[in-house]
Amino acid sequence: MTRWWVSRWFIVPTLMLLVTLGWLVYVGRHDNGLIEGRIVDAAGQPVAGATVRIFDRGFVTYQERGRTHSDADGRFRITDNTSHSVQLEAETPALGRSKRMEVRLWFAAQDVRLTDPLRLPAKP
Amino acid sequence: MGTQNVSWWGQQRNRQLALIVCFLLPSLVIFFLYRILPLGWNVILSFQSWSPLRPAEWIGFEHYVEMWEYDDVFWIALKNTLIFIAASPLAIAAALGVALLVNSDLKGASIYRTIVFLSYPLMAIAVGIIWRWMYDERGGIINYALRSAGLIDKPIGFLQDFDWALPSVIFAEVWQILGFYMIILLTGLQSIPQNLYEAARIDGAPAWARFFRITIPMLRPSLFLCVVVGILNSFSSFDLVYIMTNGGPGHATELLITHIYKAGFVQTKFDYAAALTVVQFALLVALTFVANKAAGGNAGAVERD
């Protein structure tokens, strides 16, 4: 038989299948719902004990899904995100509320470490 | 007791006949259920008053009278459908131009051909959404181009305007079907024997004479097919019209097929919709017949020596 595997009918679907499988494997290993970030004040100093709220995207509005607190280094960790598009907001009674940061992911519950910090508007 | 008259050959023949019938059966069943039976049922239904709740009553031509006398939308839809069909010769002529340009061993001819043909296999709904967006007053590129070129001052709501809506939908449909016409005509062009052109050139015939005396007559079957497809397109453009304007504004883009859909499945007047379908099908047959006559009969087939 001629080399049947060289035909486009075989190569294209097989390539697509491989890409899909590779993607699924990647997603499977990185979908723990982890979001890590940090909070700074207006002067750039880490803020401990700030409340971080996470909002899930519904169709038109965002709904609060949970909250956590930043540790001594101003870092926080959310472990149960299930959405692909969330907003984060940090607040302390003393320093005010940060702007909402939009985090758009490539797939639901993607693990991500934020590069920019959540900035609170005032300094102590 | 009769003699064993069934010879081996007879048995074989019967077995073969049974096999052939078996092989034909699935396709025949599908076509019977979904082409032939519906055609007949449409006719019968059009003469009845029927709803899913009541048994059928024979009412003769009442639906047709209602269509003729009282249904203004029917007449508008009929007019729009005819305009739709009348636009196809222009599209076919344009496609012929493109086919002539592409028909050669021009470098990259296959790329041009692919680009023009790319629009045909697309989902009509998606095409409708794309064109709806292109016609948009704010974000659409057509208005933007027209305003940038200084041709208009204010944006035109193409799909909201009573006069522009139907031409806009037709333009979108032509964008999609152009590639199909081009492919059919290209195939036809490539089947014209070259020696005819050679002989004409030797005889000193100018280019336009070669075109009209050789090309067009030899293209008759392809042109006929394109015309028939253009007529059938007034049926199958339901998707495009539904998503772009849904027959609006008012009934400016209402085609017979959208009217049938609304009568049958929105107002659930199945019997009246069946009558409309019969009328539309009759129109289709009549127009195809006229086109056949214009193509010289026999679907434009060319007699070859």
Place this chain on the structure above:
Amino acid sequence: MASRSKHATLLGLRHLTLMVIAFFMLVPFYWVIKTAITNENIYAYPPSLLPQNPHLFNFVDVWYLIPFPRYLLNSIIVSTIAVVGNVVFNAMAGYALTRQFAGRNLVLALFLSCMLIPFQATIIPAYLITAKLSLLNTYFGLALPMLSTIVCIFVFKAAFEAVPRSLIDAARLDGLSEWRIILRVLMPLSKPAIATNVILTFIWSWNNFLWPLLITRDPLMQTLPLGLARFLSYLEDTTGALYAFAVMVLAPSILVFLMAQKEFIRGLTSGATKG
């Protein structure tokens, strides 16, 4: 010399015209892709010709916010049923038509006349028949009208007739049954016909909007075209999500088309030659 340069200018003019035509044919594609990857308010005037802050997250949104995977699955299932049924039934019918039997001309005439009946002329009784068969809102009911196409029957018939009789006779002498003859001898030699059938049926069933519109009741049974049309009425948002949806819907068609262009064109133009 003069005719050479005249030839060159004509060639250049030809290329120019074709490029202009190609440009206009491609503008809608570019415009929708640009809108789909754009982040800002797409209704702002004047619209930017190039995408501002392009991002691909609209596609992610479409995947999760509407049942895109479900619609995709439905479309794939229906198309698969239609394609498989089509190839099997059409090959069978095409083979039957290559044999001589009483009533063959009648059957041929029947098939040819069915070609003249467009699908849209049958929608009302087709709906009623499908309802009577209790196949409304089912995958099989969605695929049923598309399980056989006349053009493809004739394509198979022509392909089978092109197989040299000696091969078939040899197979029959070897004692193969009719089914085996089709499977082992005719089909492998008719690969172009199979490919044509597959691509034509796939495109038709994938793009079919009117039939699913009529017979699906459950929103979860909708196919992609239906889902796309419904999405239009969900919300007027100012992002390119709807157009991302359109792009995602068009991508498979374009991919399949580019892969099988030759077969697709052959299938379309064989309708121009009477079987």
